[in-house]
Amino acid sequence: xxxxxxxxxxGHLTRGLVMIWVVTTFTFVLIRLMPGDPVQVQIxxxxxxxxxxxxxxxxxxxxxGFVPHGPMWKQYLEYxxxxxxxxxxxxxxxxxxxxxxxxLGAMPWTVVLVLTGILVSFLIGVVLGVIAAIxxxxxxxxxxxxxxxxxxGVPPFVIGIILAALFTRQWRLFPSGGVYNxxxxxxxxxxxxxxxxxxxxxxxAAAYAxxxxxxxxxxxxxxxxxxxxxDFLLAAELRGLTSLTRFRYLARNAIxxxxxxxxxxxxxxxxxxxxxxxxxxxxxxxxxxxxxxxxRDYSMMSGAFLMIxxxxxxxxxxxxxxxxxxxxxxxxxA
Amino acid sequence: MKRSxxxxxxxxxxxxxxxxxxDSKPQKGGGTYTTIDGNHAIDAQAPIxxxxxxxxxxxxxxxxPLGFRKNHMTDHNQHYPAIAESWQVNADxxxxxxxxxxxAKWSDGTDVTADDIQVSAAVxxxxxxxxxxxxxxxxxxxxxxTIVDKKTVKFTQAAGARNNTxxxxxxxxxxxxxxxxxxxxxxxxxxxxxxxxSADPAKADAAKAARDEISxxxxxxxxxxxxKDVTAxxxxxxxxxxxxxxxxxxxxxxxxxxxxPEKVRLRNYTGNEQIWNYLTAGELDSAPFTxxxxxxxxxxxxxxxxxxxxxxxxxxxxLAFNQKFEPFNKVEVRRALAYLIDRAQATKVGSPDxxxxxxxxxxxxxxxxxxxxxxxxxxKLNQYNLDKAKAETxxxxxxxxxxxxxxxxxxxxxxxxxxxxxxxFSDWIATGSNIAKQLTEAGIAVEVQTSADFAVYxxxxxxxxxxxxxxxxxxxxxxxxxYARLYxxxxxxxxxxxxLTHAAPxxxxxxxxxxxxxxxxxxxxxxxxxxxxxxxxxxxxxxxxTILKLAKYTNDQVPMIQIWNYVNVQFxxxxxxxxxxxxxxxxxxxxxxxxxxxxxxxxx
Numbered sequence: 001x002x003x004x005x006x007x008x009x010x011g012h013l014t015r016g017l018v019m020i021w022v023v024t025t026f027t028f029v030l031i032r033l034m035p036g037d038p039v040q041v042q043i044x045x046x047x048x049x050x051x052x053x054x055x056x057x058x059x060x061x062x063x064x065g066f067v068p069h070g071p072m073w074k075q076y077l078e079y080x081x082x083x084x085x086x087x088x089x090x091x092x093x094x095x096x097x098x099x100x101x102x103x104l105g106a107m108p109w110t111v112v113l114v115l116t117g118i119l120v121s122f123l124i125g126v127v128l129g130v131i132a133a134i135x136x137x138x139x140x141x142x143x144x145x146x147x148x149x150x151x152x153g154v155p156p157f158v159i160g161i162i163l164a165a166l167f168t169r170q171w172r173l174f175p176s177g178g179v180y181n182x183x184x185x186x187x188x189x190x191x192x193x194x195x196x197x198x199x200x201x202x203x204x205a206a207a208y209a210x211x212x213x214x215x216x217x218x219x220x221x222x223x224x225x226x227x228x229x230x231d232f233l234l235a236a237e238l239r240g241l242t243s244l245t246r247f248r249y250l251a252r253n254a255i256x257x258x259x260x261x262x263x264x265x266x267x268x269x270x271x272x273x274x275x276x277x278x279x280x281x282x283x284x285x286x287x288x289x290x291x292x293x294x295x296r297d298y299s300m301m302s303g304a305f306l307m308i309x310x311x312x313x314x315x316x317x318x319x320x321x322x323x324x325x326x327x328x329x330x331x332x333x334a
Numbered sequence: 335m336k337r338s339x340x341x342x343x344x345x346x347x348x349x350x351x352x353x354x355x356x357d358s359k360p361q362k363g364g365g366t367y368t369t370i371d372g373n374h375a376i377d378a379q380a381p382i383x384x385x386x387x388x389x390x391x392x393x394x395x396x397x398x399p400l401g402f403r404k405n406h407m408t409d410h411n412q413h414y415p416a417i418a419e420s421w422q423v424n425a426d427x428x429x430x431x432x433x434x435x436x437x438a439k440w441s442d443g444t445d446v447t448a449d450d451i452q453v454s455a456a457v458x459x460x461x462x463x464x465x466x467x468x469x470x471x472x473x474x475x476x477x478x479x480t481i482v483d484k485k486t487v488k489f490t491q492a493a494g495a496r497n498n499t500x501x502x503x504x505x506x507x508x509x510x511x512x513x514x515x516x517x518x519x520x521x522x523x524x525x526x527x528x529x530x531x532s533a534d535p536a537k538a539d540a541a542k543a544a545r546d547e548i549s550x551x552x553x554x555x556x557x558x559x560x561x562k563d564v565t566a567x568x569x570x571x572x573x574x575x576x577x578x579x580x581x582x583x584x585x586x587x588x589x590x591x592x593x594x595p596e597k598v599r600l601r602n603y604t605g606n607e608q609i610w611n612y613l614t615a616g617e618l619d620s621a622p623f624t625x626x627x628x629x630x631x632x633x634x635x636x637x638x639x640x641x642x643x644x645x646x647x648x649x650x651x652x653l654a655f656n657q658k659f660e661p662f663n664k665v666e667v668r669r670a671l672a673y674l675i676d677r678a679q680a681t682k683v684g685s686p687d688x689x690x691x692x693x694x695x696x697x698x699x700x701x702x703x704x705x706x707x708x709x710x711x712x713x714k715l716n717q718y719n720l721d722k723a724k725a726e727t728x729x730x731x732x733x734x735x736x737x738x739x740x741x742x743x744x745x746x747x748x749x750x751x752x753x754x755x756x757x758x759f760s761d762w763i764a765t766g767s768n769i770a771k772q773l774t775e776a777g778i779a780v781e782v783q784t785s786a787d788f789a790v791y792x793x794x795x796x797x798x799x800x801x802x803x804x805x806x807x808x809x810x811x812x813x814x815x816x817y818a819r820l821y822x823x824x825x826x827x828x829x830x831x832x833x834l835t836h837a838a839p840x841x842x843x844x845x846x847x848x849x850x851x852x853x854x855x856x857x858x859x860x861x862x863x864x865x866x867x868x869x870x871x872x873x874x875x876x877x878x879x880t881i882l883k884l885a886k887y888t889n890d891q892v893p894m895i896q897i898w899n900y901v902n903v904q905f906x907x908x909x910x911x912x913x914x915x916x917x918x919x920x921x922x923x924x925x926x927x928x929x930x931x932x933x934x935x936x937x938x
Contacts, residue, residue: 036790037792044792045788061463063387094377094379094380097379102377102379169614178577178602180575182599278605282577287604
């Protein structure tokens with residue numbers, strides 16, 4: 001007999017698999033309906049780079065063999081069969097290179113960038129949100145709220161452009177692009193390499209964090225403000241509990257709603273951040289997806305969208321399970 | 335909690351500071367030369383393969399052909415020696431004997447020999463293109479490859495229809511090591527090539543099977559690459575990650591003493607903006623050509639040591655007409671528009687730094703036209719200088735009338751149209767907007783419309799959906815290539831097996847839709863497709879008369895209006911390296927790895 005948890009998990013997984021299938025099918029059809037021919041795109045790009053037309057055609061001709069052909073239903077069955085064998089196909093733009101290899105190659109950089117950005121923005125937003133709520137009738141509280149609102153309304157790419165202009169061109173404190181300087185360090189788990197990676201990720205992650213911390217701040221402020229009025233806090237004060245203890249009671253209850261959003265945000269990590277990656281030439285999944293759309297790399301697009309879909313759905317499931325783990329009221333209800 | 339937050343922040347700052355300081359190590363010997371490979375973005379997962387779309391074999395660095403084509407004004411067969419030390423061509427250009435560099439070695443220390451060239455040609459056949467095509471009847475294909483001795487190879491063109499790009503195509507062959515690529519080919523590969531190219535009807539099925547096998551092998555080989563780079567070029571690939579490739583000097587390279595830098599760092603890019611960012615941050619020693627807006631040029635030139643190198647570019651930007659759409663089927667209308675457009679103004683807006691207004695329309699860049707047909711003949715062509723009165727006369731001859739300052743078609747409808755441009759091509763969009771403004775002021779309602787991206791633009795243009803759009807022409811130095819952009823497949827003419835055919839407008843990719851012939855003063859009745867095809871057969875020194883006729887035809891019939899000729903603008907930084915190529919060097923369009931092979935780029 002299944003326990004409650006097992007039943008919930010089975011339900012989530014079933015719904016998740018159905019959603020993955022629906023989204024995969026939808027994106028498969030949509031991608032193949034896109035106008036444009038990857039071979040012609042490559043020919044004209046080669047010509048624009050100075051290649052003579054016949055050389056350009058020759059260089060692009062072999063690409064034709066990697067473009068999926070045949071009736072769409074047949075392509076769909078082949079694609080779904082491949083997914084079941086964990087085979088996402090081969091890239092058209094980078095002929096013959098497995099899609100999975102390209103996705104897995106870009107993924108670590110997206111994870112570094114966006115995960116760092118999310119965590120930093122979450123921490124800053126939560127801490128500042130608590131301060132803004134506690135001091136909500138003071139100048140400090142108002143200033144924090146206004147700053148958070150303003151930055152929240154600014155698109156991430158605008159912040160990225162400003163940071164890039166200031167810190168890579170005006171003051172040259174950070175590199176303008178790349179993931180690490182391969183001339184200085186080789187990959188490995190040691191101080192120099194990790195430092196180099198963090199150095200290159202600092203500015204794009206800062207852009208991401210600055211663009212998103214405002215949302216966490218406002219949400220946390222609102223949540224704290226609502227919990228501050230609860231009776232259990234007054235009771236804690238009357239019982240003579242220390243301010244630190246009362247703060248822990250407050251924070252734990254106020255942060256609950258944000259955890260769900262945070263968990264879902266982690267799922268969106270795999271979508272990358274196209275604008276920030278483009279501005280900082282940071283080769284994550286966002287740039288990979290952007291490049292594959294421009295060159296009509298159908299297999300690559302399908303593979304990237306599948307990865308993002310699975311990540312978001314898994315994150316949703318984990319968020320749901322996490323919430324019931326940290327909130328005893330939800331556990332009791334279940 | 336407060337203390338631990340401060341501790342983490344401090345640690346992070348220390349890490350970042352240490353790394354930042356660690357990034358600026360002093361240059362050792364020749365140092366590390368940082369640039370961009372303009373041919374493609376970097377893909378860390380791609381194989382070390384010059385045929386792969388994003389292969390980690392970089393032209394001029396660790397990918398080297400027999401010869402590098404010079405950016406010569408008129409002769410597409412002029413090359414710098416690479417792995418080929420010299421070559422001899424027989425009288426009818428059907429046979430090329432190539433002598434390999436006597437000291438050419440692979441990076442593993444073994445000699446480059448004729449066997450390597452044979453394997454390289456075999457791989458080229460699997461990829462197709464140029465003279466390495468197996469399809470029977472292909473014009474100018476390679477018929478036979480003969481190993482004369484260890485350092486000499488003879489290439490013989492197949493009997494039948496010839497092509498004067500044979501030498502150019504052979505010298506473009508990527509030279510690959512037999513030790514790596516030989517085992518990938520079946521033992522009977524050349525038999526398959528011979529069978530696949532057979533036109534004997536009795537062997538038709540076997541020939542098709544052989545071609546299918548070669549094609550399947552081609553798909554396999556394009557994804558192949560060795561685990562470790564083996565190259566005869568000046569640099570060897572040391573490592574590649576998602577954002578850059580590092581190449582180290584190949585000590586076995588036959589001209590290693592000429593190579594200045596010890597290492598090359600090729601940084602990734604996926605768009606012009608990223609190259610501009612690198613340049614304005616002072617992070618590149620040089621960058622290949624990009625069409626750069628004036629304000630960005632100013633920022634780049636503010637960087638200490640930055641300089642522009644300007645040279646010849648065999649590319650023109652033109653406004654192209656689809657003559658299936660009225661009234662663009664009328665030559666008077668096309669000429670009238672040429673008289674109405676101030677090309678200098680349009681170029682100043684669209685390509686102020688990387689373009690020069692086209693003097694007139696003749697299908698070539700101006701310098702090439704001067705070299706081919708001379709100043710006197712050029713002066714006889716219609717210059718299409720700004721002339722509103724002439725334009726009005728022509729529009730009236732085309733049956734239009736002017737009402738309240740607006741031109742009306744013969745059917746009473748206003749004369750209006752859209753200029754199509756692809757999203758992301760800022761120079762085309764800016765030029766189009768300026769042209770639209772000029773024509774609107776002249777009484778023709780024009781606006782720019784953008785396609786979602788280049789792929790959509792490409793597809794819809796080929797399908798004949800646009801009345802007016804942008805098209806790159808004058809792609810020299812081969813005049814056949816230049817005029818094929820106007821009178822090739824896009825205009826209905828295709829050549830195969832020595833036979834030229836013409837498809838009607840709207841069929842088989844014919845979106846330009848010109849008539850097959852026209853009578854031109856001083857040239858008689860001209861079939862531009864036939865003349866263009868002739869250019870592919872004629873030796874370079876016998877092409878002048880044909881080129882003159884094509885120039886006159888293009889100038890008279892105006893299938894497109896040449897708006898601007900591109901200028902090859904590249905940025906260099908003289909802080910760390912010196913001895914750069916001079917402006918208008920015939921090497922300017924080649925990769926900077928080739929510049930190094932020619933002895934340029936030496937450390938300060």
